[in-house]
Amino acid sequence: MSNTGNANEESKKECLIISWKDLTCGALVRDLKRIKENKTGTWRSLKPIWNKEKCVNCYRCWMFCPDGAVIIENDRVVGINYDYCKGCGICAKECPKKVQAIIMEREEK
Amino acid sequence: MILAKTGNEAIAYAMKQINPDVVAAYPITPSTEIVQIFSSYVADGEVDTEFVPVESEHSAMSACIAAAASGARAMTATSAQGLALMHEMLFIASGLRLPIVLCVVNRALSAPLNIHCDHTDSLASRDSGWIQIFCEDAQEAYDTTICAIKIAEKSFLPVMVTIDGFIISHCMQRIEVLSDEEVKSFIGEYKPNYNLLDVENPITLGPACLPDSFFEHKRAQAEGMNQALRYIEEVFKEYKERFNRELFILEEYHTKDAEVGILCMGSTSGTAKIAVDNLRGKGYQVGLFKLRVFRPIAVSYLQRSLKNLKILGILERMEGLSAFGGPLFNEVRSVLYDEPERPIIISYVYGLGGREITPEEIEEVFLELLSLKNKKRENIEKFRYINVR
Amino acid sequence: MKSIQDLIKEKELFSSGHRACAGCGEVLAVRQVLLASKKPIVCAMPTGCLEIVSTIFPHTAWQVPMFHSAFENAAATISGMEAAYQALRRKGKIDKKIYFIAFAGDGGTHDIGFQALSGAIERRHSFLYVCTDNQAYMNTGVQRSSATPQFAHTTTSPKGEKLPGKLQPRKDIMEIIIAHEVPYAAQTTVAFFHDLAKKVEKAQSYEGPTFINILVPCPLGWGHLPSLTIEISRLAVETNFWPLYEYENGTYRLTYKPSQPKPIVDWLKLQGRFAHLFEEKNKHLLEEFQKYVDEKYQKLLKKCELSGK
Ligand code: SF4
Ligand code: SF4
Numbered sequence: 001m002s003n004t005g006n007a008n009e010e011s012k013k014e015c016l017i018i019s020w021k022d023l024t025c026g027a028l029v030r031d032l033k034r035i036k037e038n039k040t041g042t043w044r045s046l047k048p049i050w051n052k053e054k055c056v057n058c059y060r061c062w063m064f065c066p067d068g069a070v071i072i073e074n075d076r077v078v079g080i081n082y083d084y085c086k087g088c089g090i091c092a093k094e095c096p097k098k099v100q101a102i103i104m105e106r107e108e109k
Numbered sequence: 110m111i112l113a114k115t116g117n118e119a120i121a122y123a124m125k126q127i128n129p130d131v132v133a134a135y136p137i138t139p140s141t142e143i144v145q146i147f148s149s150y151v152a153d154g155e156v157d158t159e160f161v162p163v164e165s166e167h168s169a170m171s172a173c174i175a176a177a178a179s180g181a182r183a184m185t186a187t188s189a190q191g192l193a194l195m196h197e198m199l200f201i202a203s204g205l206r207l208p209i210v211l212c213v214v215n216r217a218l219s220a221p222l223n224i225h226c227d228h229t230d231s232l233a234s235r236d237s238g239w240i241q242i243f244c245e246d247a248q249e250a251y252d253t254t255i256c257a258i259k260i261a262e263k264s265f266l267p268v269m270v271t272i273d274g275f276i277i278s279h280c281m282q283r284i285e286v287l288s289d290e291e292v293k294s295f296i297g298e299y300k301p302n303y304n305l306l307d308v309e310n311p312i313t314l315g316p317a318c319l320p321d322s323f324f325e326h327k328r329a330q331a332e333g334m335n336q337a338l339r340y341i342e343e344v345f346k347e348y349k350e351r352f353n354r355e356l357f358i359l360e361e362y363h364t365k366d367a368e369v370g371i372l373c374m375g376s377t378s379g380t381a382k383i384a385v386d387n388l389r390g391k392g393y394q395v396g397l398f399k400l401r402v403f404r405p406i407a408v409s410y411l412q413r414s415l416k417n418l419k420i421l422g423i424l425e426r427m428e429g430l431s432a433f434g435g436p437l438f439n440e441v442r443s444v445l446y447d448e449p450e451r452p453i454i455i456s457y458v459y460g461l462g463g464r465e466i467t468p469e470e471i472e473e474v475f476l477e478l479l480s481l482k483n484k485k486r487e488n489i490e491k492f493r494y495i496n497v498r
Numbered sequence: 499m500k501s502i503q504d505l506i507k508e509k510e511l512f513s514s515g516h517r518a519c520a521g522c523g524e525v526l527a528v529r530q531v532l533l534a535s536k537k538p539i540v541c542a543m544p545t546g547c548l549e550i551v552s553t554i555f556p557h558t559a560w561q562v563p564m565f566h567s568a569f570e571n572a573a574a575t576i577s578g579m580e581a582a583y584q585a586l587r588r589k590g591k592i593d594k595k596i597y598f599i600a601f602a603g604d605g606g607t608h609d610i611g612f613q614a615l616s617g618a619i620e621r622r623h624s625f626l627y628v629c630t631d632n633q634a635y636m637n638t639g640v641q642r643s644s645a646t647p648q649f650a651h652t653t654t655s656p657k658g659e660k661l662p663g664k665l666q667p668r669k670d671i672m673e674i675i676i677a678h679e680v681p682y683a684a685q686t687t688v689a690f691f692h693d694l695a696k697k698v699e700k701a702q703s704y705e706g707p708t709f710i711n712i713l714v715p716c717p718l719g720w721g722h723l724p725s726l727t728i729e730i731s732r733l734a735v736e737t738n739f740w741p742l743y744e745y746e747n748g749t750y751r752l753t754y755k756p757s758q759p760k761p762i763v764d765w766l767k768l769q770g771r772f773a774h775l776f777e778e779k780n781k782h783l784l785e786e787f788q789k790y791v792d793e794k795y796q797k798l799l800k801k802c803e804l805s806g807k
Binding site for chain 1: 510521525529553559689725
């Protein structure tokens with residue numbers, strides 16, 4: 001039973017709500033920013049490495065990233081958001097062959 | 110104002126005065142007329158309602174849910190198979206705490222197909238988290254429909270108002286109605302809990318809840334139902350104060366000195382009142398309990414009123430197919446379990462698929478109960494039928 | 499029309515942190531549609547992958563109002579929302595224009611949600627219905643739907659000793675929607691972002707129901723590398739399996755024409771669900787597949803010609 005007890009303690013720590021009394025009326029989510037807690041970057045086994053020198057800012061990596069993990073600032077690609085990048089490799093595959101500004105590397109664990 | 114209206118017309122008229130934002134509905138006998146009459150109000154510009162003539166009852170309830178979640182007051186009506194098709198959505202309406210009002214014209218569920226009255230349709234959805242209020246006649250249906258809006262919006266629970274198919278829905282009665290202004294001021298404005306159309310404050314409604322939060326959501330919803338009776342009391346009280354019309358949670362008829370009682374819901378109460386009168390005329394001390402609010406279970410009312418009886422017959426317009434009676438029998442019986450003194454309780458299934466019930470038949474039930482009241486409860490057959498051949 | 503320079507400045511309305519598989523075509527389509535869409539938007543979706551990956555309490559990826567209620571009712575739900583909008587607008591409680599978008603997969607569109615969709619279109623509610631078509635029930639573990647192509651292996655149309663995967667060709671949902679005489683319906687896919695963005699904007703310029711059918715590769719269900727999502731999406735078009743076209747006010751128009759169509763095997767060979775077609779005994783099925791694609795494409799060309807486009 002002590003095992004179960006520990007598991008319960010663990011799950012309590014991670015528990016996202018404290019009591020039913022804290023819930024708003026009806027099942028809904030008001031805090032739209034909280035999704036950022038899900039650091040899906042931990043899923044990655046391959047890591048895209050972006051090379052600023054080679055990038056021609058065609059935005060193909062940005063438009064095809066399912067995770068919105070290609071960072072654009074002032075109309076320029078500036079890097080990859082590793083908090084959320086799942087390492088699918090689409091960006092590297094779709095970056096124009098001529099420049100190949102993104103390559104995939106094995107993720108260091 | 111006094112009007113001659115059928116049950117369906119009375120409900121449609123109440124809906125006109127409520128002037129809901131959205132009505133999404135699909136025709137089904139015997140509730141069709143409600144929608145039909147309402148759509149003529151729309152066609153004549155007598156209401157501001159957006160009428161959505163959907164392609165199924167499932168979509169009717171889906172659209173009502175979406176409308177209510179979008180800040181609109183939403184209503185619909187259905188019967189039997191239609192309510193069964195809505196079944197999935199009933200749980201979603203209540204789980205999202207949306208104050209939708211649904212008028213159910215009670216009809217038997219197939220198979221075999223039958224378009225006439227019994228209570229199987231509403232009672233089969235008893236666990237869907239909706240308040241359920243049964244009405245005896247057109248007047249009660251009219252008053253209750255108006256009150257239901259307010260009950261729903263106070264408790265943030267959806268409400269079913271029911272009338273007996275054909276017996277009430279299609280029977281012309283004299284009803285007294287309020288003025289449009291009275292209804293409008295009584296129900297007030299709908300103040301939603303949340304609103305999907307509030308694009309400045311976006312929300313996600315209906316997320317998936319894993320085992321770490323689903324239970325808490327259900328517990329919170331249960332609390333809503335736990336509090337609901339209080340809101341029903343408040344609204345009925347206010348209705349009486351303002352319009353001098355009394356609505357009951359559990360209505361009693363000649364029960365003060367009664368040792369023998371019958372409990373039923375819907376139009377049969379009217380028939381049973383005649384039976385009580387007849388027997389009282391002959392000196393029998395019998396009384397009637399008309400249960401109006403089936404969800405939430407009116408525990409305190411039932412306990413207070415029923416515990417001192419010697420014997421109680423429960424007229425159940427549904428075959429529970431449980432080998433132990435229907436829901437009305439089982440729930441009332443369970444409510445009385447903790448009472449040190451409690452009546453013998455006998456289930457009488459009657460009137461399925463519109464089989465008529467007469468005052469004479471109910472008198473016979475009373476007489477049977479009288480003959481059984483001093484017997485040992487364990488020796489009595491508890492599951493009986495009225496007029497099944 | 500928004501240019502790419504405009505699009506990169508748009509706020510991301512489908513947030514990172516969602517739990518879709520790496521390389522998911524469906525969430526990419528959603529992200530692209532939301533970037534391209536006019537604003538403000540209110541959305542609905544049925545139960546499915548999209549709902550599960552984007553809205554696990556207390557998280558949501560949606561930065562716009564989103565409502566999920568059940569599986570078969572995305573269109574009925576968007577009808578109810580739009581009806582509320584019409585009513586509240588009439589009463590002066592809402593003053594701005596709101597765009598309604600329903601996102602549903604192929605199961606929620608072609609199969610279980612079909613009745614509600616047909617009804618909502620017939621009633622002429624104003625909304626854009628986006629079908630993110632990944633050609634099977636992915637959320638429950640890759641079961642066949644009526645959108646699954648012929649010969650595809652799924653867990654309920656498995657390849658076996660006797661059967662070569664699904665026996666029937668897929669349902670042509672575009673033609674069915676067009677038969678409802680919608681003002682605008684279009685087909686596109688995630689590899690063609692500009693095409694997709696244009697179609698979203700065009701659809702939203704119409705009052706009434708509009709429809710966009712988006713092919714979205716699913717690495718898990720189709721059995722391909724996550725990095726190939728765009729490549730496979732593109733090849734579907736280059737092989738004429740998934741022509742990019744639109745139907746607007748009664749006329750058909752191809753929005754892209756491959757100069758040199760590729761053989762269908764180029765598309766099939768990248769996907770595990772078609773691997774069995776490359777076994778010796780199934781070679782004839784490849785020919786059959788090619789024939790199906792060619793005939794279907796010719797029919798479409800005819801419609802475009804008849805439309806004079
Ligand atoms: S690897 Fe995939 S998830 Fe990561 S940035 Fe590239 S496209 Fe996005
Ligand atoms: S695809 Fe390659 S070249 Fe284009 S913006 Fe991305 S990194 Fe730069």
